[in-house]
Amino acid sequence: MQQPLTEEKVFKDPVHNYIHVQDTVIWRLINTKEFQRLRRIRQLGTTYLTFHGAEHSRFSHSLGVYEITRRIISQFERSGYKDWFPEERLLTLCAALLHDLGHGPFSHSIEEAFQMNHEDWTCRIILENTGITEILQEVEEDFPQKVASVICKKYEHDIVVNLVSSPLDADRMDYLLRDAYYTGVNYGTIDIDRILRVLRPYHGRVVVKESGMHAIEDYLMSRYQMYWQVYFHPVTRSSEIILRQVFRRAKQLFQEGYSFRFMVEPLTDLFRGKVNVQQYLQLDEALVQATFMQWTSEQDELLSDLCSRFIHRKLYKYVEMESLDMETIDEIRRSFASAGLHPEYDLEIDFPTDLPYDVFRPGEGFHGKQILLLDRQERLREISEVSDIVRSISGIHRGRYHLYYPQDKLEKALPMLPNSIKDLFDVR
Amino acid sequence: MQQPLTEEKVFKDPVHNYIHVQDTVIWRLINTKEFQRLRRIRQLGTTYLTFHGAEHSRFSHSLGVYEITRRIISQFERSGYKDWFPEERLLTLCAALLHDLGHGPFSHSIEEAFQMNHEDWTCRIILENTGITEILQEVEEDFPQKVASVICKKYEHDIVVNLVSSPLDADRMDYLLRDAYYTGVNYGTIDIDRILRVLRPYHGRVVVKESGMHAIEDYLMSRYQMYWQVYFHPVTRSSEIILRQVFRRAKQLFQEGYSFRFMVEPLTDLFRGKVNVQQYLQLDEALVQATFMQWTSEQDELLSDLCSRFIHRKLYKYVEMESLDMETIDEIRRSFASAGLHPEYDLEIDFPTDLPYDVFRPGEGFHGKQILLLDRQERLREISEVSDIVRSISGIHRGRYHLYYPQDKLEKALPMLPNSIKDLFDVR
């Protein structure tokens, strides 16, 4: 099973041009139904409602992560770096490929709504007797456990763990490039060849040759711009809010014993909180979208309205505010309630924050979220010590408060709203 | 309603960089639920199973067709060509935008399976009291009829019809560029700016300034390569075959009164052959995929097997043959039948053909499928008279015969198959 393919196979990929598959195990993993399922999960969730090109799947991203990892390892091996273990190649490639296997439909929203975690699901799918488990076991009896331990960051060789997840891992590099390509923005155009050239395995970490500092600055800036221009785009956030409200409302109705005109099995178990692996694998975005389409004609008005909004892209509007205190929030909710609006479903508050980069603090040691530069004298320095730009984007970055609301409902409730609220939401 | 927007709106698009919307009508049409539905219909059907990047929707293509048309018209108006009617601008833009509105899920396969035609559906959605109809009627009472007549090629001004459909229309230009972008192949990289520069309205046709001949050669070559490299890719054909078999089997079972474990309303009416516009608008690829996923556990083995193949991408294999006669086909089917294979479902024959370009035949007049060059003396010549390359790709182009079959089933039936058949399918 560890033997190479007799002939290399390729996938045509717009981002990396070709994905090269050289191992039988990798080829067989890609062809399992568990991995093929990722074709039915979008990489960027509801972002396609903001950037219409962003329909790409986690399947293509996973191939991309695998490919970048393959190139990094191949560079490590060509250069003969002593801190790399060539015998860990296949393990690292499998972990890179399978890393996102457990993502559910509209992953972030569903995880929040049902208190789940995609990493746990990834490990369960690897370990609980699926097609994936079977193929991995043919390599070595405990190979599934090894792959899972890399993904949970518990594997004994740090360098393998760090290749799969660290601030300069293949995952981040692929998603910046891929999300930029499919949305069409050009913030993510990092020089990946150059970045790959300056990476070094060093005492269990992936560090950066000092002369590559500017390439890393550029990468961190790209990441920063992608967060604030794409990932936190208020229209995307609005659609995620509606999505979560649908899940929340449906679960609530389910628990109250509401009789759904349309319901399918994996969803009932999801509401009950006891999905097993086989059911989880049936959850995909086709199911969610088809269900929401059916629910547009549910009896429960709130549910059907929310589903219509999502399916027909009648999203909530928003106002931006520099600051917002609990008192104001309470006041708005009270006014909403007395005007017949729903104090929870008709108002959502969002406050996007991100930690683009975590600086080194003197007196503490380096930790895994930092990027280290290696100079010619083999000294390590954390990049923000050297780079003004990195320092400037370090630390928690906070956006503004966004208040999301259904404009049509607000307009109907207008006569019942106090002027202060009308001013706030800019309705008259 | 005919007034421009107070501020131009844009969509970020990877292919055209920005889609510019300048008219209130266009903006409102895009925001209807009928047009938003196109987000849930892929531009290239099952091609994503071959080229994983090709997940783009008809929504983005429709915006692209609109944008190219807008640019052509804008060039016509800047140049002040007398054969263009500036008062037809909005009509042309609406027809360009709505042109593909009637496409169903996995359009080509569903049309074949249920004898439907997306152009008819486009016109019905425009005319039968939908959100689209309402907006168009605000322009002019009979504006919906006008838009539909452009799409059916019956409008009085030929130049409008030809802008929306002709061998050099915005539809073809956008799909070449877009499909190349999303699949990642580079055959479709036509120089659209140059093509737009050499187009002229001339006596109702869109003709090409003579000096632009090479740009058109390049465009026709791109089209040719895209057909044979992407659109007719045997893996895509294999998935389309399975898709059609699912539809065929399900319809058959439905007609036999089979009781489906999972069924939803728009599908039953589809099987009955009497879908109305409101039901048609509920048909999307999410529904089809979700249904197929449910059907993977149907009682009917054939149906559940076909659905599994489609969902988990266990497609039919194929052999290529230079020639194939009816006798051989009959022989194969007979051998299949006596080996316990299904003579219809387990063997599909595909023979892709295309008419890349239709030459001028002396003695006949020019017809609408030809591309005409206009020289400085205002003489028209059909391009294949001048270009060797265009001549070489003209006429019907035929591929090879492809025989598609389920390899696993064939292998099981091996002992019962005659040697001639084993040789043909390269199984032993």
Add this chain to the structure above:
Amino acid sequence: MQQPLTEEKVFKDPVHNYIHVQDTVIWRLINTKEFQRLRRIRQLGTTYLTFHGAEHSRFSHSLGVYEITRRIISQFERSGYKDWFPEERLLTLCAALLHDLGHGPFSHSIEEAFQMNHEDWTCRIILENTGITEILQEVEEDFPQKVASVICKKYEHDIVVNLVSSPLDADRMDYLLRDAYYTGVNYGTIDIDRILRVLRPYHGRVVVKESGMHAIEDYLMSRYQMYWQVYFHPVTRSSEIILRQVFRRAKQLFQEGYSFRFMVEPLTDLFRGKVNVQQYLQLDEALVQATFMQWTSEQDELLSDLCSRFIHRKLYKYVEMESLDMETIDEIRRSFASAGLHPEYDLEIDFPTDLPYDVFRPGEGFHGKQILLLDRQERLREISEVSDIVRSISGIHRGRYHLYYPQDKLEKALPMLPNSIKDLFDVR
């Protein structure tokens, strides 16, 4: 003369795809020998010795600046902004096109060596009866004066001056894009369409619609990266140093009455400091390179050695130092002198600095080097007040000290150099 061309003319351009020429005056200006001379002046001087692709000329850059300006104006006119004067269109385009007309061969080095200024030369070429003057006079008797006054920032309408030179002018946008394209680095890939969309004429300035802030951040970051990765590349600096040394040595020899084996007229007058416009127009990089090639066999050893180094790319090496004081410099020079090295020609010290962006200081008014954001309430704010990133790259940015020296000569002088110097230059 002010009439448009009967048919728009285009230049194929790799950066902007096409350069569109719509006015007779512009077309005729491009065809003058004064403007054609820019084909023989490289945009990036000696940078091609570092990035081999960077052979592009000031001719192509000037067309690019013209094209971007044309697009900005066209956007201003389409939007009907009241702070723009449509009657200034042709003047602005001429000034944009001719802006760099006075650049000499290897511009920065020659200006430094001979105390000249390309802007003065630009104005002289526009005003002193050249082919350019003649064409401009046909527009209006004092049109040459107007164009020159825009370039010298003295024209009465600030908006025209600011379009041609300001921190967001077409000049900077074109060179970032073009230099990135020809060097092959990808730092300069700014989203020019988006930037153009967010520019507004406002009280004589070009300001930025607030929602465009991130696009401007990206532009300033690109500029920053291009400076430190490309424009200040130490190999380029090394070649500029040698170039200046050649000029310095030749001028010195000329003043001492040295008899050159090879000398041509415009150079003698350059050394005498009294070049007239006609002679200046004969100065191009072909002349400089051909002369240096001839001088590789001059009797004067220093001159011939420097010319060989430049022509055959045997550049000076360098060491980097965090800090450097006058005392150390003096010590090095003394050691060099006593080891038989030339204390001036064999050691050059470079300390690159840049002012990427000049912040607003409370209490002062806005000045022309700042970028202003315009919000919906028509309030202006300087961008670094709002953007962390811009603030982080503001103010003077200093690189490290670089000491350039001829390694071969140092190695020969090795026995005579003290150890401290050997350590410093890392020779043994």
Add this chain to the structure above:
Amino acid sequence: MQQPLTEEKVFKDPVHNYIHVQDTVIWRLINTKEFQRLRRIRQLGTTYLTFHGAEHSRFSHSLGVYEITRRIISQFERSGYKDWFPEERLLTLCAALLHDLGHGPFSHSIEEAFQMNHEDWTCRIILENTGITEILQEVEEDFPQKVASVICKKYEHDIVVNLVSSPLDADRMDYLLRDAYYTGVNYGTIDIDRILRVLRPYHGRVVVKESGMHAIEDYLMSRYQMYWQVYFHPVTRSSEIILRQVFRRAKQLFQEGYSFRFMVEPLTDLFRGKVNVQQYLQLDEALVQATFMQWTSEQDELLSDLCSRFIHRKLYKYVEMESLDMETIDEIRRSFASAGLHPEYDLEIDFPTDLPYDVFRPGEGFHGKQILLLDRQERLREISEVSDIVRSISGIHRGRYHLYYPQDKLEKALPMLPNSIKDLFDVR
């Protein structure tokens, strides 16, 4: 000397992203003055007068050819093809790198004017005791002879010769990509990764895996389009004609004993027909351009006029004709002579032809200019037997006749020209 570099070195390249240098010999060859001279020879001669971006040098093209060859060999070695000889790697790389070393300034024109051949010069520079010879001799005493024999197609191993020159060699692939990049046209965008993947060494030839046929079609089409859109562009031809006329006139004057106001040594020996290698190496485009600039003020009117035309881009105009017989030509020349025009310098006739691809003729064996496909049964077929498109562009392709002439002179001579000639040249 055959050892690898301790650390791989790279050149940033816009076409291949990075050029990777792994061998000391290659690195040292690039740094010779003979190779650096290629920076002063443009890849496309006078094409920059048509496409202003095309200023790229033979230096960058030579690096590109080296890089593609390196990738092909690396693929051959990864795949372990038995028809490749790994011990020939360095030889092949040196020959690929040095292949164009002997090109003179404006190569095609100067070769035609002085009956020289750049391949001869390449071999002389490799063999006649230059810096190149010295480095190659350190590999092996007769290594220079080996490299030269590969370039002259006489080396014993055909596969080495065919890698360096054949219809699918690295030279052609690089120039298509590079010339497309720098001119900005998009005809040359071949999928080089795919082409490299389908190449195989087979019995001394580089053949193509059958499944790669469409990639080769696309490559041949690109080549075809580049010839007729770029390489044969009439404006480029016009500038080449003037260039040849300058050389012809200067040589004629030199032979008549004319005393040039400006003359430098390598040119006199060029006119005498006895340039040696050291002088040849001083010939570059800077010298030619600087000389022409000086000659714009020569006494001989014809010479100074021609030089002005070239330097200031006042090129000859042209008329196109479908056919042209000797009689007509004679008549034009006679009319020109009697109108005081120069019958040779004032009229040049150009008839571009190209052999895009040479088909297989039954009964003959395969020859080196054909591209062979290798199918799964290891049968070879010449590509035009299989591909309609290749067949259509095969054989000699002829353009139209172009008559080039100085329009200003013709206009002055107008009263003396017969009407038939006026009609022909469209002057009145």
